[in-house]
Amino acid sequence: MWRLGTDRQRRGGTAVGSSFADILGDRAVSVTPYPRERTVHGLFEDWADRTPDAPALRYRGLVVSYGELDRLANRLAHRLRRMGIGAEDRVGLCVRDGNWVVGALATLKAGGAYVPLDPAYPADRLRYMCRDAGVEVVLRGGETDIELAGEQVFLDTPATGREPETRLAARVFPESLAYVMYTSGSTGTPKGVAVGHRNIVRLVRSGDSIALGPGDTAVQAANISFDAATLETWGALLNGARLAGLEPGDVLVPDRFRQDLLESEADVVFLPTALLRQHALDAPGIFRSVRHLSFGGEQADLRTVRAVRRACPDTELVNLYGPTEITTYATAFRCHDLDGADVVPIGRATANSSAYVLDDELTPVPPETPGELYLGGDGVARGYLGRPWATAERFLPDPFATASGARMYRTGDLVQRRANGELEFLGRADRQVKVRGHRVEPAEVEAVLRGFPGLSDVVVTTGRDAGDDACLIAHVVLDDGLGVNALRRHLGERVPGYLVPAVFVPVDHLPLTPNGKVDTAALPAPEAAGAAPVTAGNRAERAVRQIWQDVLGVTVPAGEVHFPDLGGHSLAAARVRSRLSALSGVDVPLRLVFDHPTPRAQAAAVAELTATAEHLADTTAAPAAVKLDPAELLAGFED
Structure with a gap:
């Protein structure tokens, strides 16, 4: 059995006199009525019939009603059916704007899974x-312009023909597959979590889910490959509310994010914890207009929590709190009373969910005793697509549930249940970590790195960057003459940015323990940025280098160096952008940091921006929201 190493994590021991019910804790006793026999698109269609003229989507100044969105999705569903999409066939969604909602709805209406x-x-x-x-069609x-498998349907080009706007008759059930979302895998490759219609409906229509209804607005700030998008999108559209999309990058820039929230009249917002931390430090007041965050x-x-409060x-x-396998979240803690607290709990099981703290024999442990967290209820996904062995390892029969099957x-998360019933997160039972809200298996990163010629050995660990966010650190043993920049580019061409370590530390060898495992405690720490100011380049370039050094927490070497090669990511770019704006006195676009990735180019771009600030202010005013022809959102489908 695992062991925990601190006195605080061990405190409590066995609770003498505790009843079995007290020890077991949340046994899904918070069951509440919800439409568990309905499908996602069926509940959306209810609102399209009831309030066809109510706004459903607002993207880039375009407003689309429930009735219009329903007809657009019906047209695409007919197109998908003609292409052979039926029960649980997979349809890829490679699109960022509001068209992704049309594509997801159409896929479900056709009987498929996105x-x-x-x-x-x-x-x-x-x-x-x-x-x-097994994707057969990609929307x-x-x-x-990446070439992907399957037939391609481009959602932003005119159609050669027109499909019917009537609804399809499709045999879709609450247990049917709705989407497959990929997460980092410990075997070296990502694995797809198979989520059904009932899982989603439980999330957004249970009794104590986030209160949304007609007249309310939810913001879509999450990437569609992040399961928070499930909460944002279907939380709005299955409750008659409006979904407002943001311009890419705006969520990272406090002033623009605040303006977006005000213009969209946002009521409900979800943010990754790392991003909330950044805003809490820079501009915690941007959420004053929001009812629920x-x-x-x-x-x-x-x-962070106290600053926002x-x-x-x-x-x-x-x-x-909740992994992708439980459909976004299964526990919640309302942060209204944290006086005297030393940690923010993850709360209690939400409606139609259950949370058990068990030992390695699946026996409930007493309150204030560490154990592993198991989650049950209607949010539990089907399993891992095409991986029955992995599914059997993580998805187990629930011995405490009253429902058959x-x-x-x-979860692999170590927790303890406090005396008041709240769950407190303690750590992991394995190597899995969270980086900027994304689940990361260091073993996957190591496996990809080992495919690089000239790499003899590698171990990936975690640390904290200069912004106090979790980051990956790769200690690498390289052949003579090889540098880490080539290694970083090799990885960046194969995995998303959040899987690329912030720091690569070259070492002669990896230290081992007496039993032959890597001794992580003996690994050298990454070189910290020097306190002395940088001297390379002219005055403007030196200022940029100093900002990078402060934000990234690494020494910025002289010569041509690229921001991503030093571990620069989106949150770090937002901090650099904020510092550049303050230094120059103009609103520096976030995109500039990546479009001009060297100190010299970045300094020149900011100088040019400063010189044309008045003209820039006249030409970057945000367009007012107007009601347009829905055909402009989804012009048609290519044959």
Whole structure:
């Protein structure tokens, strides 16, 4: 059995006199009525029939009603059916704007299941996901020209023909597959989590889910390959509310994010914990206009939560917990009372969910005793697509449930249940970590790195970057003459950015323990950035180098160096952008940091921006939201 190493984690011992019910804790006693026999698209169609003129989507100034969205999705569903899509066939969604909602709805209406494909992912990653999921058709926009398997349907080009706007008759059940979402895999390749219609309906229509209804607006800030998009999208559209999409990158820039929230009249927002932490440090008051702000993805810290609570006292702040396998979240903690607390709990099981703290023999442990968290209820996904052995390892029969055939998911998270019933996160029973809200298996990163010629050995661990966010650190043994930049590029061409280590540390060898395992405690620490100011380049370039050094926490070497090669990612880019804006006195676009990735180019771009600030202010005003022809959202489908 695993062991925990700190006194605080061991505290409590066995509770003498505790009843079995007290020890077991949440046994899904919070069962509440919800439409568990309905499908996702069926519930959406109810609202399209009831309120056809109500706004459903707002993207880039375009407003589309429920009735219009229903007709657009019906047309595409007919097209998919003509292409052979039927029961549980997989359809890839490689698109970023509001068309992805049309594509997801159409896929479900045709009886299929959608597979989110982030256009920003490397080509090899996208192709692997398509092969593994058995994708037969890919719905895509113009964000990428990567060739993918299956027939391609471009959603932003005119159609050569017109499909019917009537609804299809499809045999879809609550247990039917709705989507497949890929997560990092410990075997070296990502694995697809198979989620059904009932799982989604439980998430957004249970009694204590986030309160959304007609007249409310939820913001879609999450990438479609991140399971928070499930909560945002279907939370709005299955409750008669409006979904407002954001411009890419706006969520990272406080001033623009605040303006987006005000213009969209946002009521409900979800953010990854790492992003909430950044806003809490820079501009915690941007959420004052929001009624409900939830966050999750990794362990929250008290400083962040208290800063947002002080700045936004009227905003309900909720810490959500749950892996993709449980359909976004299964426990929640409302952060209204943290006086005297030393940690932010992950709360209690939500409606139609259950949470058990068990030992390695699946026996409930007493309160205030560490154990592993198992989650049950209607949010438990079907399993891992095409991986019965992995499914059997993690998805187990639920011995505490009253329903026949119920299952529970083994999370691998170590927790303890406090005396008041709240769950407290303690750590992991394995190597899995969270980086910027994404699940990361270091073994997957190591496996990809080992495919690089000239790499003798590698171990990937975790640390904290200069912004106090979790990051990956790769200690590598390289052949003579090889540098880490080539290794970083090799990895970046094969995995998403959150799987690329922030720091690569070359070593002569990896230290081993007496039993032959890597001694992580003996690994050398990454070189910290020097305190002395940088001297390379002219005055403007030196200023950029100093900002990079402060933000990234690494020494910026002289010569031509690229921001991503130093571990620069989206959150770090937002911090650099903020510092550049403050230094120059103009609103520096976030995109500039990546479009001009060297200190010299970045300094020149900011100088040019400063010189034309007045003209820039006149030409970058956000367009007002107007009601347009829905055909402009989805012009048609290519034959």
